[in-house]
Amino acid sequence: MLALAGCGKAPVSLTGGPSGSGDKARALFLQEFARTEAASRGSGAISLKRGGASEGSMDVRWATEADSLVVVGYVGPIRALDASYLGDSLYVALRPMDLGLAGQVLGEDGLGPHGLRFLARPWDFSPGWIRAAIEHGTVEPWGDGWRVAGVFVGEATNPFGLELSAKGEPRRLRIGGAGGRGTLVTIRYGDPKSYRGGTLPRSVEWERGPAVVRLDIDEYARPGPSRLRHLPPADPEWTMLSLDDPRSRALLRRFLGIGEEGMDGAEP
Amino acid sequence: MSARRGLAASAAGLLVLALVVLPRALRGADAAEEEVRASFRRVLAAPEAKALMAIERSDPFGGEPSRENGSVWILPGRGLRYRSAASGGQEIVIDRQKELFLLYSPSERTVYRAPYARAPARLRRLVAEPEQFLRARLDARAEARAVRGRMRDGYRLHGGSLGDSLPEVSVWMSRDRGTGLPHWVSIASPTDTVWIEFRNWNLASRARPADLALSAPPGTQEAPLDPRELLERGGGSGESR
Numbered sequence: 001m002l003a004l005a006g007c008g009k010a011p012v013s014l015t016g017g018p019s020g021s022g023d024k025a026r027a028l029f030l031q032e033f034a035r036t037e038a039a040s041r042g043s044g045a046i047s048l049k050r051g052g053a054s055e056g057s058m059d060v061r062w063a064t065e066a067d068s069l070v071v072v073g074y075v076g077p078i079r080a081l082d083a084s085y086l087g088d089s090l091y092v093a094l095r096p097m098d099l100g101l102a103g104q105v106l107g108e109d110g111l112g113p114h115g116l117r118f119l120a121r122p123w124d125f126s127p128g129w130i131r132a133a134i135e136h137g138t139v140e141p142w143g144d145g146w147r148v149a150g151v152f153v154g155e156a157t158n159p160f161g162l163e164l165s166a167k168g169e170p171r172r173l174r175i176g177g178a179g180g181r182g183t184l185v186t187i188r189y190g191d192p193k194s195y196r197g198g199t200l201p202r203s204v205e206w207e208r209g210p211a212v213v214r215l216d217i218d219e220y221a222r223p224g225p226s227r228l229r230h231l232p233p234a235d236p237e238w239t240m241l242s243l244d245d246p247r248s249r250a251l252l253r254r255f256l257g258i259g260e261e262g263m264d265g266a267e268p
Numbered sequence: 269m270s271a272r273r274g275l276a277a278s279a280a281g282l283l284v285l286a287l288v289v290l291p292r293a294l295r296g297a298d299a300a301e302e303e304v305r306a307s308f309r310r311v312l313a314a315p316e317a318k319a320l321m322a323i324e325r326s327d328p329f330g331g332e333p334s335r336e337n338g339s340v341w342i343l344p345g346r347g348l349r350y351r352s353a354a355s356g357g358q359e360i361v362i363d364r365q366k367e368l369f370l371l372y373s374p375s376e377r378t379v380y381r382a383p384y385a386r387a388p389a390r391l392r393r394l395v396a397e398p399e400q401f402l403r404a405r406l407d408a409r410a411e412a413r414a415v416r417g418r419m420r421d422g423y424r425l426h427g428g429s430l431g432d433s434l435p436e437v438s439v440w441m442s443r444d445r446g447t448g449l450p451h452w453v454s455i456a457s458p459t460d461t462v463w464i465e466f467r468n469w470n471l472a473s474r475a476r477p478a479d480l481a482l483s484a485p486p487g488t489q490e491a492p493l494d495p496r497e498l499l500e501r502g503g504g505s506g507e508s509r
Binding site: 041043054056057059061062063070072074075079219221223 | 325327459
């Protein structure tokens, strides 16, 4: 009852519920996963499943600096994907397809530009609007852990439910659609692992409609801020699509579930 | 991701750079160019050439490089095949005679299939017209470089005319001292560098088309390898540019 009232404290459970304090778990979580990340670098493998069927995978390397994010994808040693997100501008090049997508992410697109930046590295809860929402969320016992429920207020208002272990480790984040309509995206976090750059989940899964994208993180480091290597420009022979082109929408819908008609009905 | 499916262009992309683009730039009469040209001619003029490949790519963000070993079979006029030695590594076949372009992904237990015409144009040209690449131009200049801590004689090739999608690509190659065949190829862009080591070249006097067969077990599921279908499904108007 106390937890439901937002105090976030629950007694030691004799029936398998969480022990300790929900507030403490939340504080531990914020301490570990909401530290400002000035710059980072990482590598791993990303895979896509759609309707339970594998649709391929690739190795990825990424780097972030302030609000900028650059991702390079390889199949074997071959560069297959370039992506950058600088400010509100998104650029994605699928080299084997001689295809690029480019444009500005608009506020009405999903969580908007800031939300997309968070979704791209959903282990970094340091952005002010994310951290504040978690700090002000209500905490309740959830299985053997805790659940923080609240509202992300960005370009839109999106309810969320963040499940934590008793130790304050992230397990699952469900973000609702604007105005609470269904589930926009569900993010599952693997067990935490100590990397050179700090503690991060071993894996992250984004579930959106029938598409599930999984990232297994091999390496994570926090180098000193430095110049991000900008990606090569698109080849003049490539097909370049703007983000609002229906074909771009089709690709994003196919690969990431972005723009899927009809969201999951479950509440976050 | 689908880029991996559509990557058939890519696994063999190194071959494009190392065997297609590079000799394509070969023209001119100085000794350096002749030596480089002769090295590649032996490969492209053989009925069949096979080699082991070790590929190392640097991390554009300062991390450890990635490495992959594999094998390549080149049947000029007929096709080529690349097979990664990595567990779950992929295999690519371009077979002009059978009109096939195949990508086998063991980890997905899937063979992605497309018509030959969907193979990258540069690879198709390598297969169909290998002699064309032996007439191309390359401003080769002798230059020694350190490779794995040891200085090796080689040739720096100006990459501006390579025609690859990566701009400002710089290429360097060295020949095997014993055989004269291509040994090291370095391809550097402003963001990363790829090193390819060719070893154990085997130049056969007769082509074995069976070497173009995928190693996928019988009954492996198949899927189309045509990412442009996704665009067509998406509908919409013309290109943005």
